[in-house]
Amino acid sequence: MTQKRQNRPRATKKLWLDAAIELLIKTGADGVKIMPLAERLGLTRTGFYHHFRDRDALLDAMIERWERKNSGNLVAQCDLYAETICEAMFNLQDCWFQSKLFDAQLDRAIRNWADHDRKLKARVDAADAKRKTAIQGMFERFGYPPTDAEIRTMTILFTQVGYIAMEIKEDHAARVNRVPLYVELFTGKTPTKHEISRFRARNGY
Structure with a gap:
């Protein structure tokens, strides 16, 4: 468990935003969703809400x-x-x-x-x-x-x-x-x- 935590990226707002933009480029706006982003980053869905109010806020940030x-x-x-x-x-x-x-x-x-x-x-x-x-x-x-x-x-x-x-x-x-x-x-x-x-x-x- 300790090793997994150490390998996880630091959950910054920029990290979420960078990953969202990668998904936007790859899949289009419809593919930018919170759960796929969390899985892509190896983070929890809950962590997303520390940085963005909701998905619309993420889209606006992009x-x-x-x-x-x-x-x-x-x-x-x-x-x-x-x-x-x-x-x-x-x-x-x-x-x-x-x-x-x-x-x-x-x-x-x-x-x-x-x-x-x-x-x-x-x-x-x-x-x-x-x-x-x-x-x-x-x-x-x-x-x-x-x-x-x-x-x-x-x-x-x-x-x-x-x-x-x-x-x-x-x-x-x-x-x-x-x-x-x-x-x-x-x-x-x-x-x-x-x-x-x-x-x-x-x-x-």
Whole structure:
């Protein structure tokens, strides 16, 4: 009995939430239930209620994490200091390469869930509006006219949403090598060798 207790994970709120998100990605929102989570973690159902009022509170916590991590970090990356629009675009591209900034699987799972949940769809729409405002604002800071900035922004957002929805699998090195071409396509400017090398270095290349 003592050994089993020692092997159990510490029952933190984050532990429950992490496991719930794994289930969401794997099974969808309908599969996120308290008992399967407890069994998955080797914990008791009672322990769940020390951290969450009920299942609805857990579901809301998952959505809040998605809003904070994916949309929050995307907006923050757009707001980072940059001397050129290419440097700013590379900052945004970091989201697609650093899981600490953006969880693509979670983004897809939330969008799939929102297809069947009107309230969540409203939150997804609001998050997309924030992302759009942040990216468009980034372009406008560098002198792009509003209409031009908006079209470039929608191209970026629709490209990435489609990339995630289609579950594109590609060699990481090849994907990194293509980013400067995407940056040039999205901005209409050619990035410098220094800008490219800094992007590659912070993303492991």
